[in-house]
Amino acid sequence: MTDRQALLDANESFYRAFEKRDLDAMSKIWSQGTASLCIHPGRQAIEGWQQIRASWEKIFKATHYLEIDLDIVRVEVYENFGYIVAIENLLQINGGRKLKAQSMATNLFEYLGGSWYLIHHHGSPIV
Template sequence: MTSEVLAVNTAFYRAFEKKDIEAMSALWSQGTGSTCIHPGRSLLRGWKEVHSSWEQIFRNTAYIEINLDIMTTEVADNTAYVVLIENVLQVVNGKRLQAQSIATNVFQFLGGKWYLVHHHGSPIMR
């Protein structure tokens, strides 16, 4: 089960890097219970708000690369979470930016498949 959760977690970051809204949509629970907190932002509730936020990020990001350092993964019954460091390299408005965030991704096992139901990223200040 842990390997399945980690596979969905990896697919989430690959969809993010590719700015692929369809792949991103396939990984998220489409319900009203989905939530997301992007670094430095407020809580987004429900798939509609979460989806819109990813569309906006994809539109405004020329290039993004994310390398992961998994800190812990826990699976219990139909819920799992992954806590990790996101090492981010991106190009925004022609500028190359590097940053680190600590993130928690929460997954639920729904209809025989793991779906992302919550993503929370916080910047790591140096």
């Protein structure tokens, strides 16, 4: 498997955890360090895995159903660092209300101990 494919697979794991609202799977893909950073669309930056985990927990509790399709814009790998830029096409159902949205996302990964870990996720709404 190429480094590029392994990075794409890690990114896919992140989005499947997101889509399935699975905190355990999310915990396996995110770096557990305090330097991790997450910026949900329209929100402030969240630092450190514990705060990031709490933010995902809130999102998952508020969401009844979620589908995410990605359009990959760019993939780059540099030794133990890689990033993916993608358009997130989201279908979300909350309280019987259906919402479709698009976000431009940047996901930064670090290669540690034989695996890629997400260290930064930034989503910005596409208007």
